[in-house]
Amino acid sequence: MFKWLEKNLPKIVMAPAVGLIGWFVYGFVLWTLYISFTNSKILPKYELWGFGQYEKLWASRKWLISVDNLLVFTALFLIFCIVIGIILAIFLDQKIRAEGVLRTIYLYPMALSFIVTGTAWKWILNPTLGIQKMFIDWGFENFTFDWLVNREMAIYTIVIAGVWQSAGFVMALFLAGLRSVEDEIIKAAKIDGAGLFTVYWKILLPMMRPVFFTSFVILVHISIKSYDLIVALTQGGPGISTTMPALFMTQAAFHKSQVGLSAASAMMMFMAVAAVIIPYLYSELRRENAR
Amino acid sequence: MKTLKIDELSKNFGSTEVLKKINLEIDEGNFLVLLGPSGCGKSTLLNIIAGLETINEGNVYIDDYNVSKVEPKDRNIAMVFQSYALYPSMNVRENMIFGLKQAKVSKEKIEEQLKKVSKFLQVDALLDRKPSQLSGGQRQRVAIGRALVREPRIFLFDEPLSNLDAKLRVEMRREIKKLHQQLKTTVVYVTHDQTEAMSLGTKIAIMNHGVIQQNNSPELIYNKPSNTFVADFIGSPSMNLIKGKLNQKSNKILFTADEANFAIPIISYDFIKASQLEDKEVFFGIRPEHIYFKKSNEDDFEVNLTADLSEYIGHEQIMTFNFANQELLAKFPSTFKIELNKETKLYFDLTQISLFDANSKERI
């Protein structure tokens, strides 16, 4: 008995982690998957009902708007975060004075919660007293900036706040990547007569492919899960113009008593994330094994 | 006209002086090796020649033009790095022609150069591969090729062989030697490996603490080291340096080691300045390979010593003897049997010795 215990101690110690994750992650996802095939309303029911919830989901105007918004948001969020992140990383890489201070400034939004930043941006973007008033007081009398309350434009305010929060993170990833490039490669390029632009464009950025990939995965992941920022900034409004899948899911589950429908939407999100993550994990693991 | 001239060059990183008033000249077609332990400033010097580091004082001239403030690409040089520094995202072809493309050389000329060099280095079959798909030796060839296509005035090599395994290193060393013999270009080559330096260089500049200790042909470096640092650095095992005193007795100069009861006559030695030798504290230098177990010259000095350590290394053995309580190493063919802790007759080749001032450590 004692021998057995000693021999299996490592596995016993690991059991809580594996058990908890197995139950609370995999078990729960399966439960949600099951519920998504039932006609659950306010409480879960366990008779299978087929793909009804998914049909209902994709017929729902609100869901379609959420998906639309998600695509627009993801595309812009990705592009701006990566472009700004790369520019900042490259510029910071030029033996800049006060690099530490600048880096701290670019990255501090990552330490704040989306609720805090959402609250701040909501105040800045509000048309009566925020940026709009600032410009009008400065003498631009016809200046309007009402994106926050404009159905067409409100989604872009989420992009502004989201990029503000995450661009510094991409900067940090790229800066770390650039710093890990061997010095001799840059020396060789200098001797070959490559200017600063060519060094980055032709040599260093192509070497950053794994960093691009990582940033892409993380940013897509953030954007699919984005919930807090929307709650704090627009609550999905005006109307339902800025609603997104994560918001749709919680509202269906906890405010509208459509448990089955919300499970279906959660599974759609799960699949979207899996589609991005599984190839990523696969390639990461392969890279690690190759080493 | 000197192909490369370095004039009173100094460099410091903050408060640490890395190079102190370096003077160096290379004639066309020479192969200069900068040799020294790590941290001696040899790589910094090479980077300064390349234009990759700034200068604090002094100047660098290429073909008599002061290039001290000229960009690396305009210096007409090419460089091969320790890590090869091939651009990982480009294939071999792109790697090799990148410099020519930057210099806006015509397409035909680029093709012609590429063809010539890749054939010469036998990498023409690898042109479409990425660096990650090449072996160490192949990478090295491509790195050399990238330098060759530019037909520079001076080739700079920064420890190009130290990332290769021992066998490949010897092979590549021979290839670089051949290359130099065929192309007769001017080369500056940095290494910390004395065998590499000896076999490749037409000139060797030995550096330590940012100062050039000696700049001579390999033969002179080996036979007439100008100070104890060079004497100790070159040769394996390094030269025995025995502490003692010189005495002048009726035209005869004798060396007596501390605690020794016998004297070694100094004959057929070229003193740089033969003055005030009486009572001078010196190091008597003799290489392990110049101690014999059989008399081979008339003037060989015979001495009885006891061995207390034997290291067998295949083709030869290194014996450690007690020479008046100082360690003395000697190298013999491994076929010769010497018993430990027993007196053995040995012969010093007095034509091959060096003498250094014990205070200044300089050759006398």
Next chain:
Amino acid sequence: MQDNLQTSSYKQLEQKSKYKNIFLRWFLYFVLILFASYFIFPLYVMVVTSLKTMEEIRQGTLLTWPSSLNFDSWLVAWGGRGYGAGDTFLRPYFWNSIKMVVPAVFFSTFIGAMTGYVLTKWRFKGDQWVFLFLLFGCFIPFQAILLPMARTLGALGISNSIIGLVLVHTVYGIPFTTLFFRNYYVSVPTELVKAARIDGAGFFKIFFKILLPISAPIIVVTVIWQFTQIWNDFLFGSTFSFGKAAPIQVALNNMVLSSTSVKEYNVDMASAIIAGIPTLIVYVLAGKYFIRGLTSGAVKG
């Protein structure tokens, strides 16, 4: 003659590169400072607004400096106005968050450390798959577990309580903490463990006497990461705990959204700062470790 030509062309090259460099430097700093102001702008506005009176807010613009340093709105945000119903303020929720964060960070870090230790130093067949199994937990969208979690907490009788949130955060922190510790322990030479085993040390002794003492950096990284994540969480807080047991982010959101007659932006901003300040302080004090957590948590997971 030719010499002169050559020399003058070198001179030109020198001049050209000098001017180009000076221009480039200015441009570089200009862009960097421009972005710095974009990033600093909201923080500046938050601080400035929180120090103004509502009167000042209506008269000035976002950027105007307050006429006097007025901490009234901070006091209101923290301790309320002192009248009964409808007076929400952050103090109780701030303590809720502390009571939630401390145990959750401790348990998740400890479990992660042990798991990472087993995965790297007591390797067994299939340990790679176990790691992957745990790692995937870093990525699941939490929406996929909200419904069953709510029911489970209800069944355990800990819904709408701090204990419930501690459980949730501990469980969903394990994948990250395991990842951190595994990646750290992988680089610790296994010879160390072998030597200790030869010296007769057992499983726990090796962990507590050999690995734990050299784990300070990764413990700092993990604790900071978990602290920031849990403190800033809104989804779990708002779903599982809405009333008196709500964490601070939920309370902040409720406060900002509460539809009282007059919107008090200065109090909102003061509340936001109070909710953000603990993580901000940690970031400023230990930014290095924060970034390490971010990048390693990102690059590897």
